[in-house]
Amino acid sequence: MHRDDFPMLKQDIIYLDNGATTFKPQSVIDTMDDYYQNYSANAHRGDYSISYKVDVNYEEARVKVARFINAEPEEVVFTSGATESLNMIATGFFDNLLEAGDEIIISNAEHASNVLPWFRLANKHNAIIKYVPLDANLHITLDAVKSVITPKTKIIALAEITNVVGDVRPIKEICEYAHQNNIFVVCDGAQSVPHRKTDVKDLDVDFLAFSSHKMCGPTGVGVLYGKKELLESLEPLSLGGGMNESFDNPNEIYLKDLPQRLEAGTPNIAGVIGLGAAIDYLESIGMDNITIHEQKLKSYLIDKLTKLPYIQIVNEEADSGIVAFNVEGIFSQDVAFFLNKYNICVRAGNHCAKILKNSIGVKNTIRVSLYFYNTTEEIDDLVELLSNKDKIMKEMI
Template structure:
């Protein structure tokens, strides 16, 4: 049964870190777009692994190895079901979103020819820009950029103009980490496919808020990080359609990704192991599965509705502060408010907020092209999760007002 109303008091009890104080003040954690906090249920899964069945996987006949292997592969199936991949071997467990993007970029180095075109959006995180620039340098492919407007939305008319028969790959984030904009990925995927181009969607910022269905989207590649959705750092997922994963060469060579090795020739293992060289983050994979269990038990429709309520409340309260401007006013947004106060550097605001126990992110958020577009050095970014409260928003607003009074 899906919850429609969240029991925030009960949920907050699941997160031990929310009880701590920072600089003598109760912690108000509003840096969820960088990394979410971890519930006790996921911490328990980590402790259980290292306490009871810590062993390497896929290689051992002993009991601990078999138990670890079973738990790890069950986690892969949890990821498969969560994102509705058709087959479990279409789920590659990675070190995170950046790792997944680089696997695909490395693979396309063997496919692209000079003069081929690949396309990125103006709203990307650096991890979805730099690998493709490196790919263009290696292959002679040409990088095109989908422009954005002042609301922080992609200019889709320009996207359609940029698409051509030379377009081989389009990559775009599902949600902007800097602005919270939800991009029209269904339109992007459908239009790119009509030109014969593959599509990679960076789902790192969407996954904590939106339950993506990769089959319904018909996306070719989708990447996420576990640490943004109540899981540990150092683990994530690359989903790829089986046909594409078969076509791409391995990213790394080593143990686990081979079927047979001689000094004359190596035969690669079947999917997913072809892309999982070396000993993986076993505990991280298992804990990632536990995090998905936790979030699904709460229910993504309820999470999305509650976080939108927080977003609207915070937007209204912050805009009442004199001189405050919000960047990213798209019609479709997740729970991110990126703002500045005229005449004050965002770093200075963030430093004072920290003294008051409020954790926000300041700077360019690894999205410098967005900041250059707005001609600003960066922003203060408050990003909300389902364990935050309106009372915490009130603390944020009061802290921003105090910072303004101190700095102006």
């Protein structure tokens, strides 16, 4: 689908590492180029036409993001990525709320960015980290979440889709139950927002974090969504220009309203405008079409891999476009090096989910992560190479 839109796909390359980052369509590149070539001024500062154009396009991108996830524009804060968004939530919001003995629920399939900020917070406040047990298919059920909730639970922080095993979590049901028990839900949307329709109002999440570069947009930009009343009390981690109304002395600092209050300093203007173009692009394809295409490709891949007796698939039951596996007896990175000789890009290793090995018993895997521009022909090429274990053994170094 839509392969001609991507300059990177004109190369002789099979790119199956979309969980790490996606390629960018020409429209996104052109939009950013247009900013740098034709109206390269700062945002929210100038009293001249090109600066005004920056303001209009920057804020228009915010409106596009808000519409894309069904939020209000003032609930959309631009950050440098999902990592910064999650750190802002943990440190800016929960630092003031957490008390000794409080419990934070995560899972051991989370990405480092949704683990380490909570570890630090727990260490600082003598809070307790608890892990939702994964079922035999590495899924999280509402019952599993309920099983670790206690009257001390304050926060549930889970990815909607994990980056290694690709399971889709029942975030809406988790939010409903959590809110009945006065628990906040933080959702890491880095692997879900690019691949399926996201509706924060329907999910009723308190916070959502995601990155532009995993959804056809530029690197260095991300989104922190929060319910307005919660963002109002999120302490800005950075103070500076663009976010203050006025200041005179240390006792008189007046900050702007949301969302500017949380965007100190010159923002990544080209990046934000580029993210707006990425959203236009994804909407022109349709998020449901993206999900359906990825699921078809994933089933096609699983069907083929299961025919190879020495391939161990870790997450056969996952419902996203992520497939993790190993070739029996061969180190995952050696397989990735072998595939690279044939211009196939896959990820190998622990994928920043370093505590997942506690659940799956495997430390490293080969990960194929699909996007809408991947094809069955690419999967055929991958599987053909994997079909010859002797060749892998011979050529892997």
